[in-house]
Amino acid sequence: MVIPVSDYNGNLKLEVGVNRSISFVFRNNTPDSIHAIRRDPGNTKEPSVEIPLQRWVRWVKLESGIRDQIQDLLRGNYVEAKLHLGGLMYFILSSEFRCVQFRQHYIRVENGQKMVNATRFGVSMSFAEFYFLLCNVEEFCAKIPQLQHVVPCYRRRQHGEGCRECYPFKSFASVDQWS
């Protein structure tokens, strides 16, 4: 399948909807991160987030799990899933809000209990946009050969028990848990 990937100001992008795309951001001619959702010029209202490549790679590796959740959701089952991508960034699937999100979180302490809460910094994608991304993500990533050398934090040497990338909230959950 040929996917509509094109150069945009030096970046490689995948259009997922009208004036909405996901793109690789290059710095010093090296792929540095993923920009979702990239806005077209003139559109300054829509939010966007930059996802470091090691988190993007982690998300891609978990794609089959995400696919199962999406299938469940499309079958009409109720799905609320939150997947930790690293640092304060979560990926969220939500029947209630009819969208998926890449969203920054923060920790709130209430009655001595730590709780992870969403901030307003993040992007939402409709299920249609997201399904399009899922169908094309492999081909999209293949355009960036350097991606093969990027590994998620938990496979890096500096990763350890106190890793702030993987355990930013400490008492919260291992990186591989859906919650």
Ligand SMILES: [Zn+2]
């Ligand atoms: Zn780590």
